[in-house]
Amino acid sequence: MxxxxxxxxxxxxxxxxxxxxxxxxxxxxxxxxxxxxxxxxxxxxxxxxxxxxxxxxxxxxxxxxxxxxxxxxxxxxxxxxxxxxxxxxxxxxxxxxxxxxxxxxxxxxxxxxxxxxxxxxxxxxxxxxxxxxxxxxxxxxxxxxxxxxxxxxxxxxxxxxxxxxxxxxxxxxxxxxxxxxxxxxxxxxxxxxxxxxxxxxxxxxxxxxxxxxxxxxxxxxxxxxxxxxxxxxxxxxxxxxxxxxxxxxxxxxxxxxxxxxxxxxxxxxxxxxxxxxxxxxxxxxxxxxxxxxxxxxxxxxxLSGQPLPDSDDVAIVTNAGGPGVMTTDAVGDSALSLASFSEETLDALSGAMPDEANIYNPIDAIGDADVDRFAEALDLALADDNVGSAVVLSAPTAVIDFDDLAEVITDLQAEHGKPIASVLMGGERTDSAREILREGGIPNYFDPARAVGSLDAMVRYRNVRDREYEAPERFDVDRERAREILERADERGDNRLGVEAMDLLDAYGIPTPDGTIAETPEDAVEAAQGIDGEVVMKIVSPDILHKSDIGGVRVGVPNEDVYDAFEDLVTRARNYQPDAEILGVQVQEMVDLDAGTETIIGMNRDPQFGPLLLFGLGGIFVEILEDTETRVAPVSEREATEMVDGIRSAPLLRGARGRDPADREAIVESLQRLSQLVTDFPAILELDVNPLVAGPDGVDAVDVRLTVDREEL
Missing domain, CATH: 3.40.50.261 (Succinyl-CoA synthetase domains)
Structure with a gap:
């Protein structure tokens, strides 16, 4: 079904x-x-x-x-x-x-x-x-x-x-x-x-x-x-x-x-x-x-108390150098950036601040700053078009009244309409100031990292709100052919499929090398003669999924050796697992692995979210590096692109170290087509295309294995 x-x-x-x-x-x-x-x-x-x-x-x-x-x-x-x-x-x-x-x-x-x-x-x-x-x-x-x-x-x-x-x-x-x-x-x-x-x-x-x-x-x-x-x-x-x-x-x-x-x-x-x-x-x-x-x-x-920032650039206003540096470090660890003040703002700050103050971001109004100095510095920073939000940080001093400073922060936030996170560092003396800030929708934090994290959350939500949802593309596929392939597996009593399911990918437009499954050595020779150059031969058995582990794969077989290679592969399979069902030997066009990058696209069906798509480096690297991206299917073109660009090894696909760049659009489209396949057929419980060889002119799905729920077919 x-x-x-x-x-x-x-x-x-x-x-x-x-x-x-x-x-x-x-x-x-x-x-x-x-x-x-x-x-x-x-x-x-x-x-x-x-x-x-x-x-x-x-x-x-x-x-x-x-x-x-x-x-x-x-x-x-x-x-x-x-x-x-x-x-x-x-x-x-x-x-x-x-x-x-x-x-x-x-x-x-x-x-x-x-x-x-x-x-x-x-x-x-x-x-x-x-x-x-x-x-x-x-x-x-x-x-x-x-x-x-x-x-x-x-x-x-x-x-x-x-x-x-x-x-x-x-x-x-x-x-x-x-x-x-x-x-x-x-x-x-x-x-x-x-x-x-x-x-x-x-x-x-x-x-x-x-x-x-x-x-x-x-x-x-x-x-x-x-x-x-x-x-x-x-x-x-x-x-x-x-x-x-x-x-x-x-x-x-x-x-x-x-x-x-x-x-x-x-x-x-x-x-x-x-x-x-x-x-x-x-x-x-x-x-x-x-x-x-x-x-x-x-x-x-x-999020409940203030408007979202228009930009990721944050200003810091402080009277304490050490905590100001901590705040700067926290900004560096976040998706935010330190705002670069305009020349007009810097000139105004230079005239308003004492010579010992730092007028560049973070603004350090130094330890003898009173509320008026804080107010002027914050007002100038918020007025700068380059500033999207601000952190106001004050250590307790004899010249600072936290209640008055809280009133200033609240008023300036309302006036400029930009979010502010407050860091009034202290104990009981901050109680009433925190209440003033709270009434103005401004949270106060003791730890500057929490203040920066909260502003970062506002930027994250702004990006969520602003992104446009893209409906997944529906490709023209041969759905009936795919259904027949899955139903034939059910008729054989199989719930695990290997290379015999390559036609399933072809039915959904995922490129595969030329090839066929030969049941006899003579069929294998005939198939090889229809393919230019040497071929790859793989044992086909639902009981032997890890073919290379038993010597069940031969690469670079010339036409004159195909007959003997067929018999050798079958013999190896019989010796490894005498009761294994042998469907034949796949004879497949050679794909130059060195001319592309081995990637993996796959799916595992999660009990709550359904089909979970995976993309990463393939071949032997998938389990060693664990460099993968996942999304819940169905995925849009944007989401598939994010998967491809999101892995740590993405520079390899872009042509690092003199390699030809991989055809990213072909990878993205293959992910979308796989997404459609596993969405169309809930009977597919898991599926790996490994490797999907990505070259400069397209991709080739070299190998596949999948598990199906026969009761869903």
Whole structure:
């Protein structure tokens, strides 16, 4: 079955918006209780504390809970309910959700654990839950969720210890514990949120749904996420690409290491896809991926509070030489550049600064600089057309009042409309200044590297927002011929193919040398006579994929030796593996490897993101150098070009050390055609073309091997 015969599955996912989840008028807590230390009590407490709407306890064992009328079941509640929070034992949770559906409650948060994260019995229960949600078209969060928050209406439908501060950041996390820790820290830092969602097991709603919802939310300026896995990589890429046209997305993806990936599976039941697939998929989606929580919120604060820079050039204004040098080094380590001031700016700085000051970037106003000197230097720097952003850095001195300096920074940022990262280095004496800056949308950092990193993130997002999405090209190919080749393999009972699948590449327009598969020595001689010059001969067997390891390849065979070479190759194969199926010997045109560069193009099908394309140096170098680029298919011409230009060895392809440059356009087109092939046929699980010899006048796919899922054919 190929991609045209397969439709994307949205099983269990409700359609429509999620406004009722975040802006309810009435919330039912199914499993509400007054028992101290219970989750049902904590959720009611949190709702009663701040929620602008009505909280409705549901529990057959109570007449009232915390002074609120309590109902025996959801059907007994009069009037419309927008949201139900289910916190009952797992044995009755599915039934409780079904009752919500029957009562017309469309938004449900399942706090209850004991589902897919606990084993086969829990996984079965989760499938039942998903089926109920699909039947009643529910927006369902969880199960195994901490809950949801939305600050505009004071909604805290979680069992966390505190509510979020109000802000414009919307945050989702696959770990509830991560949310409680982040909120505690964020409240201390004065960082606010719009919506917060604990995804839990993602039985119905997942990260893609919330990216789509928050992208349309005018009150969400930045989308943050902590993910352990992505349910459907292709859908996520499409949703994130559209969202990042206006709203930046910043995410931490855990499970980067093999040990981390195993921990992910045991924690949430999520099967982690390969790290390469996530790296490629998130980059193609326009997501800014970060390594830790500090970066997550560093980037969020500056992206939510300030305009994007028009250029990559940054000015540094400081009163401290050492930290100024640290900041300069950080700029050098980033994608930013130090701005070169205009002659007009330098003349103005020269007149405004003392003789001992450095007027070139970084501007060092020296240690006796007061707020007025800082203000003049920063004003002149921001007024320079060569400056896209600025870092203002001050060590504490007797002549600097941080509160006054914060006011100046805030005013000048608003006046010039260019982003500023502040580095007021100190402890308690910076507290009120940081609050002034925060109100102006300007984050303050103790470490200059964090300030530079945040400005760098703004440039990265600007580049994401400005890049135009290019739809993958569809080439005219012989799809039916390709299908027949794959089906013949299925008829033989093979799931691994070698050079016998060369025609598959030819059907999709990937150049291959002239050649054929001979079943007898006589056929081999006849095939060789139709090829100019000496030939290459390779044993053809689905059971022997590493042909050269057994002497199953002969290079440079003259016509008079073809008959004997055929018999020798077959004998070697029989001696190596007596039960191997021998389909024949491939007789192939010689390709001058020295006249080109051996590259590899390939694909591995990732469980979350689908076909992951690879490009790099081929032959023996692919495993030694590990110099490769990956993208999730299908890829556009731009993305394929980025793959070719992105490897460290790209200068070899451009003609380094006197070599003729490779035909880059031919490599790029071959990647695009391979992308189309593996997208058209999901049955192809992995495929390597190695080597793809890239010469000055084109490419040749010299060898191929692939694995197929016969059940998909």
């Amino acid at each position: 190929d991609s045209e015969e397969t439709q994307a599955s949205d099983a269990g996912r409700a359609t429509g918006g999620l406004s009722g989840l975040f802006d309810p008028d009435r919330v039912a807590v199914v499993g509400a209780t007054e028992s101290e230390g219970s989750i049902g009590r904590a959720i009611v407490d949190n709702l009663v504390a701040d929620f602008a709407g009505e909280t409705v306890p549901v529990n057959p064992n109570y007449d009232d809970v915390l002074g609120l009328d309590c109902y025996p079941d959801i059907e007994s509640v009069p009037g419309e309910l927008n949201l139900a929070v289910v916190v009952v034992p797992p044995s009755i949770a599915v039934e409780a959700v079904e009752q919500c559906g029957e009562a017309g409650v469309r938004n449900v948060v399942v706090i209850t654990a004991g589902f897919g994260e606990t084993g086969s019995e829990g996984a079965s229960r989760e499938r039942e839950l998903t089926a109920v949600a699909e039947e009643y078209d529910l927006n369902l969060v969880g199960p195994n969720s901490l809950g949801v928050m939305s600050t505009p209406v004071g909604l805290n439908a979680t069992f966390g210890p505190e509510n979020a501060l109000s802000g414009s950041i919307s945050f989702m996390s696959q770990s509830g514990a991560f949310i409680t820790a982040v909120l505690d820290w964020a409240n201390d830092q004065g960082i606010g949120f719009k919506d917060v969602v604990s995804l839990g097991n993602k039985a119905v709603l997942d990260e893609t749904d919330f990216v789509e919802a928050w992208a349309e939310d005018p009150d969400t300026d930045v989308i943050l996420g902590y993910l352990e896995g992505v349910e459907n990589g292709a859908e996520f890429i499409d949703a994130a690409r559209e969202a990042t046209e206006d709203t930046p997305i910043v995410m931490v993806k855990s499970g980067r290491t093999e040990a981390g990936a195993q921990a992910v599976s045991s924690h949430t039941g999520t099967l982690a896809g390969s790290e390469q697939a996530y790296e490629a998929g998130l980059e193609q989606a326009g997501v800014l991926r970060v390594e830790n929580v500090q970066e997550l919120f560093d980037f969020a604060q500056i």
